[in-house]
Amino acid sequence: MDTLRSGPDSIYDILGVGFGPSNLALAIAVEEHNAGAPAAERLHAGFLEKQPHFGWHRGMLIDDATMQVSFLKDLVTMRDPTSEFSFLCYLKDRGRLADFLNQKTLFPLRVEFHDYLEWAAARVDHLVDYSAEVLSIEPVVMEDGEVRWFDVISRDPDEPGRTVTHRARNISVATGLEPHLPPSTVLSDRVWHNSELIPRVAELTGAGTPVRRVLVLGAGQSAAEAVDYLHRTFDGAEVCAVFAKYGYTPADDSPFANRIFDPEAVDVYFNAPSEVKRSLFDYHRSTNYSVVDMDLIQSLYATAYREKVQGTERLRILNVSRIREVRALDDRLEITVEFLPTGEQEVLTADVLLHATGYRPQDIGALLGEAAKLCLRDDEDSVRVGRDHRVEVAPEVTAGIYLQGGTEHTHGLSSTLLSTIAVRAGEIRDSLLAGRAATATALAGHPA
Numbered sequence: 487m488d489t490l491r492s493g494p495d496s497i498y499d500i501l502g503v504g505f506g507p508s509n510l511a512l513a514i515a516v517e518e519h520n521a522g523a524p525a526a527e528r529l530h531a532g533f534l535e536k537q538p539h540f541g542w543h544r545g546m547l548i549d550d551a552t553m554q555v556s557f558l559k560d561l562v563t564m565r566d567p568t569s570e571f572s573f574l575c576y577l578k579d580r581g582r583l584a585d586f587l588n589q590k591t592l593f594p595l596r597v598e599f600h601d602y603l604e605w606a607a608a609r610v611d612h613l614v615d616y617s618a619e620v621l622s623i624e625p626v627v628m629e630d631g632e633v634r635w636f637d638v639i640s641r642d643p644d645e646p647g648r649t650v651t652h653r654a655r656n657i658s659v660a661t662g663l664e665p666h667l668p669p670s671t672v673l674s675d676r677v678w679h680n681s682e683l684i685p686r687v688a689e690l691t692g693a694g695t696p697v698r699r700v701l702v703l704g705a706g707q708s709a710a711e712a713v714d715y716l717h718r719t720f721d722g723a724e725v726c727a728v729f730a731k732y733g734y735t736p737a738d739d740s741p742f743a744n745r746i747f748d749p750e751a752v753d754v755y756f757n758a759p760s761e762v763k764r765s766l767f768d769y770h771r772s773t774n775y776s777v778v779d780m781d782l783i784q785s786l787y788a789t790a791y792r793e794k795v796q797g798t799e800r801l802r803i804l805n806v807s808r809i810r811e812v813r814a815l816d817d818r819l820e821i822t823v824e825f826l827p828t829g830e831q832e833v834l835t836a837d838v839l840l841h842a843t844g845y846r847p848q849d850i851g852a853l854l855g856e857a858a859k860l861c862l863r864d865d866e867d868s869v870r871v872g873r874d875h876r877v878e879v880a881p882e883v884t885a886g887i888y889l890q891g892g893t894e895h896t897h898g899l900s901s902t903l904l905s906t907i908a909v910r911a912g913e914i915r916d917s918l919l920a921g922r923a924a925t926a927t928a929l930a931g932h933p934a
């Protein structure tokens with residue numbers, strides 16, 4: 487039987503779906519507001535996360551991979567540089583502040599940033615239920631037709647098989663990205679997406695399975711990192727990078743282009759007509775998509791060249807190529823790769839095929855269920871979202887749906903990244919407070 491964990495007396499002001507960096511930043515913004523506010527002005531917040539504990543793209547936590555964003559774009563600093571939840575406070579707490587500074591870098595290891603995120607998540611642990619996958623969200627319709635709350639139904643962390651219902655005035659959906667695969671891909675013990683890289687490699691090495699050849703499809707940062715990692719992990723195996731480009735393209739992190747990730751750029755993008763939005767996106771796509779950090783490109787090239795000199799080429803670049811067929815046999819894969827300029831095909835026997843073919847935002851329509859019908863859509867059938875990240879809804883809906891991620895069409899390229907999460911969390915918190923104040927004023931004007 488289901489349980490209603492929050493009765494009318496404990497309705498959440500904001501309930502977060504997913505607890506990655508976006509909702510973690512929101513939890514902190516709310517917590518910091520509550521710390522200085524009288525009881526009546528505090529926001530009652532909760533967050534539901536399907537993982538058993540905090541984790542940020544764990545499957546890609548390669549030991550030497552670095553962040554692609556400055557540590558100053560952490561959970562809080564761009565919103566409030568004095569916050570105690572900053573990366574610098576974390577370093578101080580861990581006793582590594584001076585050691586970190588001596589490295590003279592803005593880009594920590596991903597492993598270290600993950601530890602920072604875990605440190606911050608632990609400090610707001612009282613707001614989060616883990617092992618609490620949200621299964622559906624149902625509008626609560628009042629007698630007069632007003633939708634004042636949402637019932638959020640999630641797995642019960644304490645009793646698997648049961649569900650729990652939480653009631654909320656507002657929800658913040660930040661369910662992140664999910665793996666994107668070419669159509670008709672069949673995942674298996676030998677065919678993976680890079681989001682599973684670390685555990686899958688550990689399984690193979692743990693079982694002592696021989697690995698003689700690996701193919702990696704894609705030419706983005708994940709693909710290049712995976713090629714490098716697989717090449718040094720399986721030190722007897724050939725690693726083939728397969729992609730349609732001629733060569734890996736460097737990520738544009740030059741200073742003027744990087745301004746596309748500034749909080750001010752969100753305003754410019756949001757207010758631009760749709761054709762300008764599209765052109766801005768296309769001009770600056772190469773800051774983020776299908777691109778690789780220059781240092782890694784140079785390191786891979788140095789490896790390939792060194793092997794050429796030595797006469798043992800384990801790193802093969804199959805450029806201007808596509809995979810045409812994958813045949814799964816009992817103990818291996820047979821993969822047909824076509825060289826596009828000539829149409830020439832080669833069948834490669836491989837032990838593993840890794841798809842580093844990107845990610846896409848999760849389809850929130852499926853998660854929102856009935857609530858999705860209340861969301862207004864634009865001419866291209868995308869959800870309409872206000873500047874304060876609140877989804878535009880039918881007039882009878884007074885409950886709010888805030889979206890973090892999945893808003894590239896309204897808020898621009900930084901939507902799926904860490905760049906603006908601190909500022910965005912502050913904007914959502916302020917919107918919640920403004921909404922509550924407006925409701926209180928309206929009620930005062932119309933006493934029951």
Ligand SMILES: Cc1cc2nc3c(=O)[nH]c(=O)nc-3n(C[C@H](O)[C@H](O)[C@H](O)COP(=O)(O)OP(=O)(O)OC[C@H]3O[C@@H](n4cnc5c(N)ncnc54)[C@H](O)[C@@H]3O)c2cc1C
Nearest residue numbers: 504506507508535536546553554619620661662663903904
């Ligand atoms: C390998 C990798 C490295 C990256 N590195 C960078 C970087 O250096 N800099 C940068 O700016 N961006 C980077 N990104 C982009 C990435 O999107 C952001 O870093 C960040 O993860 C966005 O945070 P989020 O909270 O919106 O989403 P996520 O981090 O994806 O978190 C979403 C959370 O929601 C949970 N969830 C999903 N569905 C449900 C449900 N139904 N119920 C409950 N919980 C649910 C998930 O388990 C997850 O914990 C990277 C992405 C990848 C894949």
Ligand SMILES: NC(=O)c1ccc[n+]([C@@H]2O[C@H](COP(=O)([O-])OP(=O)(O)OC[C@H]3O[C@@H](n4cnc5c(N)ncnc54)[C@H](OP(=O)(O)O)[C@@H]3O)[C@@H](O)[C@H]2O)c1
Nearest residue numbers: 551552553554668704705706707708709775776842843844
């Ligand atoms: N260290 C880090 O911080 C780190 C590590 C990894 C990832 N990331 C981040 O994660 C995000 C995603 O990067 P990503 O590399 O995973 O994805 P991505 O940049 O979207 O790259 C996907 C690659 O897959 C190819 N591809 C897509 N569909 C394909 C298909 N059907 N057939 C063949 N090839 C296909 C794309 O080629 P086309 O372009 O030709 O379509 C592209 O080369 C980025 O923001 C990145 O910065 C960060």
